Amino acid sequence: MVTGPKFDEIGYWSEVKLAIVREDASAYSTILSRQPGLHYVYIDGFAGAGVHVRKVTGGFVLGSPLNAVRIRPPFREFFLVDLDGDKVDHLAKLVGRRRDIHVLHGDCNTVLLQDVFPRVRWEDYRRGLCLLDPYGLDLQWRVIEAAGRLRSIDLFLNFPIMDANRNALWRDAQKVRPEQAARFTAYWGDESWREVLYRPKAQLGLFGEEREKVENEAIAEAFRARLRDVAGFANVPAPMPMRNAQGAVVYYLFFASQKDVANTIVVDIFAKHGARRA
Numbered sequence: 119m120v121t122g123p124k125f126d127e128i129g130y131w132s133e134v135k136l137a138i139v140r141e142d143a144s145a146y147s148t149i150l151s152r153q154p155g156l157h158y159v160y161i162d163g164f165a166g167a168g169v170h171v172r173k174v175t176g177g178f179v180l181g182s183p184l185n186a187v188r189i190r191p192p193f194r195e196f197f198l199v200d201l202d203g204d205k206v207d208h209l210a211k212l213v214g215r216r217r218d219i220h221v222l223h224g225d226c227n228t229v230l231l232q233d234v235f236p237r238v239r240w241e242d243y244r245r246g247l248c249l250l251d252p253y254g255l256d257l258q259w260r261v262i263e264a265a266g267r268l269r270s271i272d273l274f275l276n277f278p279i280m281d282a283n284r285n286a287l288w289r290d291a292q293k294v295r296p297e298q299a300a301r302f303t304a305y306w307g308d309e310s311w312r313e314v315l316y317r318p319k320a321q322l323g324l325f326g327e328e329r330e331k332v333e334n335e336a337i338a339e340a341f342r343a344r345l346r347d348v349a350g351f352a353n354v355p356a357p358m359p360m361r362n363a364q365g366a367v368v369y370y371l372f373f374a375s376q377k378d379v380a381n382t383i384v385v386d387i388f389a390k391h392g393a394r395r396a
């Protein structure tokens with residue numbers, strides 16, 4: 119029996135994400151290739167199987183790691199991580215045996231910190247473009263913070279607002295299961311969200327001060343501030359809301375970088391794709 123990964127079925131907004139990252143990666147590689155001796159790499163923490171299935175047509179769509187591998191001029195090295203062994207095997211077959219491509223099986227919250235980021239140090243004249251694109255709250259803040267501290271990494275980041283709202287950011291914060299609150303804390307980085315994302319109600323309740331959850335946009339704005347102020351990224355443009363077929367925001371696509379020029383490029387790409395309609 120032939121086994122293999124179960125391919126993800128993707129819709130319009132996933133293809134928008136793929137196009138955004140592909141266009142930026144292309145600009146990034148073009149610019150950095152002009153700096154002699156600079157070793158710049160592509161990192162995909164939640165890489166997937168390398169291809170997806172387009173929901174509407176059933177046809178195959180290249181995933182983010184294969185898009186990156188096809189970019190010219192090429193990145194000098196690739197680090198592609200996934201937790202799902204079948205997907206890793208499939209991706210490894212697609213890219214073939216190449217010294218410049220490392221397909222790594224494991225939890226990127228560990229693999230990136232232990233095996234990848236130490237190979238992208240600013241002082242070694244290395245730079246990286248990194249995509250962190252989990253399904254939900256599977257990413258840990260310590261990875262984001264480490265990327266910021268390195269100063270060598272430009273980051274695309276999926277902030278999964280729908281998973282957060284469904285499981286952790288309930289209107290009645292008291293009813294949230296502790297393990298779901300812990301998942302959100304691991305993504306957010308500390309417990310400050312309990313204060314920042316629940317503001318005092320304008321009118322006092324029967325039992326004194328009551329708090330209410332802030333809107334999605336305010337949650338995204340507070341996370342943006344953390345990327346700047348806590349992780350130390352100099353530039354974090356307003357994120358792009360990515361939706362499902364019903365128009366609800368599933369996640370915010372963030373970009374974080376130390377470089378003004380990288381910021382300008384992504385602001386243009388976000389504006390172009392934000393103006394498109396499903």
Ligand SMILES: C[S@@+](CC[C@H](N)C(=O)[O-])C[C@H]1O[C@@H](n2cnc3c(N)ncnc32)[C@H](O)[C@@H]1O
Binds near residue numbers: 163166167205251256
């Ligand atoms: C949204 S998909 C990635 C899609 C890919 N970035 C693309 O656009 O082609 C998320 C992937 O993360 C993987 N995954 C989930 N938890 C993970 C973890 N802790 N570390 C690494 N990969 C993980 C899943 O197996 C899945 O392939």
